[in-house]
Structure formats: structure tokens, C-alpha cells
Amino acid sequence: MCGIAGIVDFNNREAAAPVVGRMLDMMPHRGPDASGIYHCQPVTLGHARLSIIDLSASGDQPIHNEDKTVWITFNGEIFNYPELRSGLVEKGHRFYTRTDTEVLVHLYEEHGTDMFARLNGQFAFALWDGRKQSLLLARDRVGIRPLFYHRGNRRLTFSSEIKAIFADPDAPRALDAQTLSDIFTCWTAMGGATPFTDIHQLPPGHFARFDRDGLTLQPYWVLPFGAETDESKTEEDWVETIRALLLDATRIRLRADVPVGAYLSGGIDSTYTSTVVKRHFNNRLHTFSVGFTDPRFDEASFQKIAVDSLGTEHRAVRCAEADIGRIFPRVVWHAETPLLRTGPSPLFLLSRLVRDSDFKVVLTGEGADEVFAGYNIFKEAKIRRFWARHPDSKMRPALLARLYPYIFKDAKSGAFLQSFFKRNLTDVDSPAYSHLLRWHNTDVLKGFFSADLRNGSDSLTGFIDRYAQSLPDGFMGWDLLTRAQYTESRLFLSNYLLSSQGDRMAMANSIEGRFPFLDHRIFEAAARIPSRLRMRGLTEKYILKKAARGLIPDPLIDRAKQPYRAPISRCFFGDGQPDYVSEMLSDDTLKRYGYFDGKKVARLVAKCSQGRGSLLSERENMALVGILSTQLVHHQFIEDFRVPATRRREHAAIR
Numbered sequence: 001m002c003g004i005a006g007i008v009d010f011n012n013r014e015a016a017a018p019v020v021g022r023m024l025d026m027m028p029h030r031g032p033d034a035s036g037i038y039h040c041q042p043v044t045l046g047h048a049r050l051s052i053i054d055l056s057a058s059g060d061q062p063i064h065n066e067d068k069t070v071w072i073t074f075n076g077e078i079f080n081y082p083e084l085r086s087g088l089v090e091k092g093h094r095f096y097t098r099t100d101t102e103v104l105v106h107l108y109e110e111h112g113t114d115m116f117a118r119l120n121g122q123f124a125f126a127l128w129d130g131r132k133q134s135l136l137l138a139r140d141r142v143g144i145r146p147l148f149y150h151r152g153n154r155r156l157t158f159s160s161e162i163k164a165i166f167a168d169p170d171a172p173r174a175l176d177a178q179t180l181s182d183i184f185t186c187w188t189a190m191g192g193a194t195p196f197t198d199i200h201q202l203p204p205g206h207f208a209r210f211d212r213d214g215l216t217l218q219p220y221w222v223l224p225f226g227a228e229t230d231e232s233k234t235e236e237d238w239v240e241t242i243r244a245l246l247l248d249a250t251r252i253r254l255r256a257d258v259p260v261g262a263y264l265s266g267g268i269d270s271t272y273t274s275t276v277v278k279r280h281f282n283n284r285l286h287t288f289s290v291g292f293t294d295p296r297f298d299e300a301s302f303q304k305i306a307v308d309s310l311g312t313e314h315r316a317v318r319c320a321e322a323d324i325g326r327i328f329p330r331v332v333w334h335a336e337t338p339l340l341r342t343g344p345s346p347l348f349l350l351s352r353l354v355r356d357s358d359f360k361v362v363l364t365g366e367g368a369d370e371v372f373a374g375y376n377i378f379k380e381a382k383i384r385r386f387w388a389r390h391p392d393s394k395m396r397p398a399l400l401a402r403l404y405p406y407i408f409k410d411a412k413s414g415a416f417l418q419s420f421f422k423r424n425l426t427d428v429d430s431p432a433y434s435h436l437l438r439w440h441n442t443d444v445l446k447g448f449f450s451a452d453l454r455n456g457s458d459s460l461t462g463f464i465d466r467y468a469q470s471l472p473d474g475f476m477g478w479d480l481l482t483r484a485q486y487t488e489s490r491l492f493l494s495n496y497l498l499s500s501q502g503d504r505m506a507m508a509n510s511i512e513g514r515f516p517f518l519d520h521r522i523f524e525a526a527a528r529i530p531s532r533l534r535m536r537g538l539t540e541k542y543i544l545k546k547a548a549r550g551l552i553p554d555p556l557i558d559r560a561k562q563p564y565r566a567p568i569s570r571c572f573f574g575d576g577q578p579d580y581v582s583e584m585l586s587d588d589t590l591k592r593y594g595y596f597d598g599k600k601v602a603r604l605v606a607k608c609s610q611g612r613g614s615l616l617s618e619r620e621n622m623a624l625v626g627i628l629s630t631q632l633v634h635h636q637f638i639e640d641f642r643v644p645a646t647r648r649r650e651h652a653a654i655r
Helices: 016-025 082-089 100-118 177-186 234-252 266-279 300-310 323-335 344-356 366-372 376-388 394-402 411-421 433-446 451-455 460-469 480-497 499-507 519-528 542-547 554-558 577-586 587-593 598-613 618-639
Strands: 002-009 034-040 043-049 070-078 122-130 134-139 148-152 157-159 208-212 214-217 260-264 287-293 314-321 361-363 511-516 652-653
Touching: 002 016, 002 070, 002 122, 016 034, 016 043, 016 148, 016 177, 034 287, 043 070, 043 122, 082 100, 082 260, 100 122, 100 134, 134 598, 177 433, 177 460, 208 433, 214 587, 234 266, 234 511, 234 519, 234 542, 260 266, 266 361, 266 366, 266 542, 266 554, 287 300, 300 314, 300 554, 314 344, 314 519, 323 344, 323 499, 323 618, 344 499, 366 480, 366 542, 376 394, 376 433, 376 480, 394 411, 433 460, 433 499, 433 598, 480 499, 577 618, 587 598, 587 618, 598 618
Parallel strands: 034 652, 260 287, 260 361, 287 314, 361 511
Antiparallel strands: 002 043, 002 157, 034 043, 070 122, 122 134, 134 208, 148 157, 208 214
């Protein structure tokens, strides 16, 4: 895991190397162990290294081929690199390091852009082909590792983080109204957009080529939902298939020259992967978890069941509301986007615990809910579709109480929630049917927008139309569950879960997360499981639960689904209120930045300040976080953005 940066400039300017040095200085957390720069007009490649494979200086980047005509700066891991290396050596390629990075150089020489089909990994890289005078950018299949770019006149700037691109004086710094609107609808930017004008991200499963003719993007892998399902296999066949794939996916993700720990949340997913490690590979596994002082969010009792079962060497961090409020500006700085939840903050503290424990790498259970249909939103869609066949039924909506027994606790709340879930009930022909309810609920937050921001963005209908235009051919012929899984994975997985809660919070403390469930072989196999087995009735992750039975404790398999959440309003108001809150939400600052209606925000702030924050609705809590984080994004990246005046360290120069 590392940070990459670079500039390709076909305008014959020679000032790129100092700029790339400053770009690396903006993200020392991504590469605290070493750094280097390769410069040879028109390209400058920079690299900040977190040493995990080949810890010697020979593994420092950028790395080249035998005659130094191909150079690469690489972020991530290629888990099948030993097998790839052996095949390349047999074909005559000569290596000067033991890194997986050098494998990419020779694989490109051998196969060109056909190389991606051979990779099993999580990566983002930039490869310069000196003979062709061409830059190749690439990102892993599901977007675990980030890669951003800004395109100017015959010039391209790229990096692992947006703040590094902003160290380039040619890059604009402004928030994009339409993307802000999208974030306040579905939590994330859409496609290759970012919250910033003219700053783009390479989409997952894509590569791009930049040369004198311009920039071209091309997919090499697509989400496998919609593939033909395999009806010939029995449940037991699928269980054995998934067990075998998870065993191997976990095995190759333990490849490292440093110790590998594991996150342990107390759910099926992380307990499963930790059990595989403990049983097959490592009898002294170290595990890490986050808990909350507020019992509504705490899963410590389930984490204890997992730890007692596994016998791991375990450490945990307890997160209080004041902790979230204190670190929130740092969380936003690393996330580089407005947020609608405080969930990334505890994960920032968790990765700091891992780093303080002298670990650099952890396995996590992320991705299982997308791959194996584990979210309540999938069950909601199934119930609502069943209810829509008889909209006046009193019995069918009662099934929702099985999803949320802690919400449907009395007749009054039950009646209110039935009314809530009935919205858009019969819009079953909408391509976004599974997510309509959530998007409508979140879209209401845009009522806090200023008039100028509202005028610069489209409506929810416009958002849905844009999303529908991006869908693959045949999408509406898929079953409802498959469409819902695709939508969740397409919009939420890479741009939020693996970014704001994944890469950015881990790398803030120089920690690399690895995700066995997101091995593309597992993703592709799970997509071929018939939907009736992905979700059996209202039992989510049916095949995965069967695979886990007998390996992990039954209480962790049979427990009710508890979404990961963190406290919100009381983190920012009350005793010990952080100073930045009143500054960012003041009428003067709101007017100066221009994103939100000051009067509406003032009423929300008054409700919190008067000690009534505990009475805030879910929407109001999300609005509070969205407004505050947007203000912080503007403050940190536009109004008060600073590039270090002097280098934090000297970067090894290679030419």
C-alpha cells in the first residue's frame, strides 16, 4: 500500500518534478517508509511507500524494466504475483527486486493491456511506456484502491488522493454543485465524478491511456450481476464452492513480509475470515475491534463471542461521542468528500489502534453484504414488491417488523413506518425500485440547500434518469434482487464503503486493508448462485451462512442483522463542544461559503444546542453531518488549503 502521483505534460515544460514532490508531501500517511521520483520529459512519476513486500530499499519505487523504457508507480497488492513471476521468468524476463510491482512491468511487456485478466489484486497504478510515449492508468476490479486525475491542455495530473492534485497550481479547487446534490441523494458521487469540479476518478475495473492524442478510458471488467445463474448445483455444491474459494482468497491475502492482523466486528463476515486464518494459517492471530460507549451502537458482546471462540490476541478501542466530534475534521480531510454519517470516524480510531500495535496490514470482512446479499435494503425491496401486488393488504407490510423489530415496537410507530415504507410502493417498473425509498428519504436533505445550490443541480427524477442511462443492456430483465445488488455495488461499494470507510480511514494511519470477500473469483461465483439461494425467503446471505455453520459460533450466524452505525448529533453539541462546530455553522460562514440556507441551518443548530439533539430524526441527523462536513470540505480544500512551503522529506530522484 502506497501513494502515487505524477504529471504527464506534452507542453515541454520542465517544472513538473518539484510539483510532484509537493504532491507526495500532501500524503505522507500513505507512504511513511520511503519515497522516490522518476523524471524524464514529458513524464514525472512519484511514489510514497508503505513497505509490505520486499522491505529492502531495492523495492523502492518507481520501478522499471531491464532497459528502463517502462516505468511504474504502484499502489496496492497483486496477490498472485509469485505465480505470475514464475511464468515471466520462464519466458526470459529478468527481475531486480522481489516485489509484486516489478511483476506488473514485465506482465505489461508480455501482454499489454491484456494483463488485467491475469491479475488478482487490489491496485491503482500509472505505467509509462517510453517507446510509445504513453501513460497507462489502471484500477482494480471493484475500486478498492483510489486513483484521481485532472486533465488540462495536453497535460494530465494524477494521484491517490485529491489533496495531492491540489498541490499542482494548474488544478482548480471548487465544489461541484451537481455532485453535491448527488451526495445528498445517494451518499456518494456517481461514476467517475468527485465532489470537486474537473477532478475525476478512474472508475473501478477500468484502464486509461494518455498520450499526445488525448485520454481514453476502457473497461476491462464489469460487475458480474446479471450473469447466467448455475441451476445445476445443489445448495451443498455452492457451500463447498464458496468455502474453497474463501479459503484460497484468504490464503493469498496473507502474503506479506510483515505481520497480518484482522478486524473482528462480531458479525459473520469478519469472524469467518478470521476463523479461516486461525484454523489454517496462523495460530497467533491478532484481532482488532471498535466498540461504543453508547450501547445502541455497541457490538462488544458479539465480539467477545468471536474472540472466545477463536482464542485470538485481541485489542479493542471504545469510541465515545466526544471522540467522534474531536476527530471529525481529520476524518473529513482524509475522506475528501462530504459525509452523511459519522461512521468513518470510529474506523479512523480503529486503524490508529492497529498502527499503535505495530501492524501494517489487516484482513476485513467488507464486501460480503454486496456479494452475498446481506443488506436489509434487499429484504425491504422483496417485501415491498410482494406488498405492491396487493397494496391494500394489512398483513403483507407486517413482514417489515421482522426486519426492524426494534423500530416496530408499538402500534403508533408501526403505523407510521408502514406509511413510510408504502411510498413509491407500486413504482415497480422503476430501474431504481430497490433504492427509491432511501433516495427519496435522503433527497429531502436538499431542503437545506441555498437557492444557488438548488439551481445548480437537478431533481431526484433527474438523478434517477441519469443513473438509468448508465445501466447495462438487459438490466430490467434481471430479477429484483440482482438489480438491487448491482445498484448497491455500483454506487455505494467503491465510492463510500471502500473509500470513506475503507481506504481513506485505514491509510490515514498507514494501514492496508485486505478484503477476501472481494476476490473477483468469489464475486463471479456468487453472482451465478440463483437468487432464491442468495436470499432464502428473508434469510440474507443464505449460502454464506450455510458455509459458516460449524466453523463459527451459531449465535453469530443467527443474530439479527445490525447495520454498522455511529452516534451523530451529541458528538458535536453539549459539554466540550468542539470550537469548529460553531465556526462552520455560523451565519457568517454559511453565507460566505454559499451552500446552505442560514435560517434553516440555524433552526437545526438551535434544536441541538438546546439539548434536544436526542430528539433529532434520522433525516435531521444526516442533514447535520452533511452540512457540517460540506462546510469542512470547503474550509480545508478551498478557503484554507495549504501546500507545505518546504518539503517534509527529500524524495529519492531517479532518471
